[in-house]
Amino acid sequence: MNALNSTVITTDLFTRGWIFIRGVPAMKFLPPEGPPEIAFAGRSNVGKSSLINALVNQKGLARTSNTPGRTQELNYFVPDGFSGEGADLPPMALVDMPGYGYATAPKEKVDEWTKLVFDYLKGRVTLKRVYVLIDARHGIKAKDDEVLSLLDKAAVSYQIVLTKTDKIKVAGVPRLIEETLQKIKKRPAAFPFVLATSSEKGEGLEELQAAIVLAANGG
Ligand SMILES: Nc1nc2c(ncn2[C@@H]2O[C@H](COP(=O)(O)OP(=O)(O)OP(=O)(O)O)[C@@H](O)[C@H]2O)c(=O)[nH]1
Numbered sequence: 001m002n003a004l005n006s007t008v009i010t011t012d013l014f015t016r017g018w019i020f021i022r023g024v025p026a027m028k029f030l031p032p033e034g035p036p037e038i039a040f041a042g043r044s045n046v047g048k049s050s051l052i053n054a055l056v057n058q059k060g061l062a063r064t065s066n067t068p069g070r071t072q073e074l075n076y077f078v079p080d081g082f083s084g085e086g087a088d089l090p091p092m093a094l095v096d097m098p099g100y101g102y103a104t105a106p107k108e109k110v111d112e113w114t115k116l117v118f119d120y121l122k123g124r125v126t127l128k129r130v131y132v133l134i135d136a137r138h139g140i141k142a143k144d145d146e147v148l149s150l151l152d153k154a155a156v157s158y159q160i161v162l163t164k165t166d167k168i169k170v171a172g173v174p175r176l177i178e179e180t181l182q183k184i185k186k187r188p189a190a191f192p193f194v195l196a197t198s199s200e201k202g203e204g205l206e207e208l209q210a211a212i213v214l215a216a217n218g219g
């Protein structure tokens with residue numbers, strides 16, 4: 001184990017500036033496996049890019065849009081201040097993913113990036129945790145179930161994060177968490193806690209930051 005690997009990651013990391021380092025349009029363009037990667041997956045428009053921006057408190061970092069299909073590559077974000085040369089690697093990377101399900105883009109392109117999402121999720125050694133985002137208004141859909149099954153099969157640790165909780169009644173949140181937990185309780189790779197967030201209102205972000213830090217530290 002070198003000095004870098006023994007560095008303990010803390011939530012202070014989220015108060016630094018973060019930068020975009022690479023957009024990956026196909027598996028062969030992935031960076032060499034190194035720092036732990038934490039990925040954000042979910043249906044198009046569920047709020048993946050917005051959640052990354054909210055986590056690092058930088059509105060324009062990941063591009064967001066009302067039109068589903070905004071993110072079309074695996075976009076890598078890391079804390080600033082690491083050269084990436086030699087042992088000076090960032091302690092972790094957040095990976096924003098294209099959405100699955102539907103998108104305002106030609107079918108060929110959508111098929112291409114859906115394949116990229118699935119290949120990355122099942123085949124990346126340094127992928128430490130996947131946050132699967134579920135819109136609080138819609139709950140788990142068939143396409144989400146497909147992704148959860150893939151992650152179970154590949155034994156990739158994942159946790160469900162409800163998004164856009166500001167769009168439902170406050171009283172509905174605990175009920176939705178409970179319903180979602182019931183749906184995933186038999187899934188072997190699912191973390192048995194469901195997080196509820198609103199990027200818009202800044203809710204649930206500290207819990208998610210703490211969870212990410214634990215995952216990146218290998219916990
Ligand atoms: N009300 C509300 N709107 C949100 C929230 N998070 C995201 N949105 C909106 O939802 C839309 C989609 O957000 P994105 O972050 O671009 O979603 P995405 O999952 O990255 O979408 P793709 O890259 O297209 O797959 C945007 O119009 C956001 O402003 C939230 O917490 N509350």
Ligand SMILES: [Mg+2]
Nearest residue numbers: 048049070071
């Ligand atoms: Mg996006």
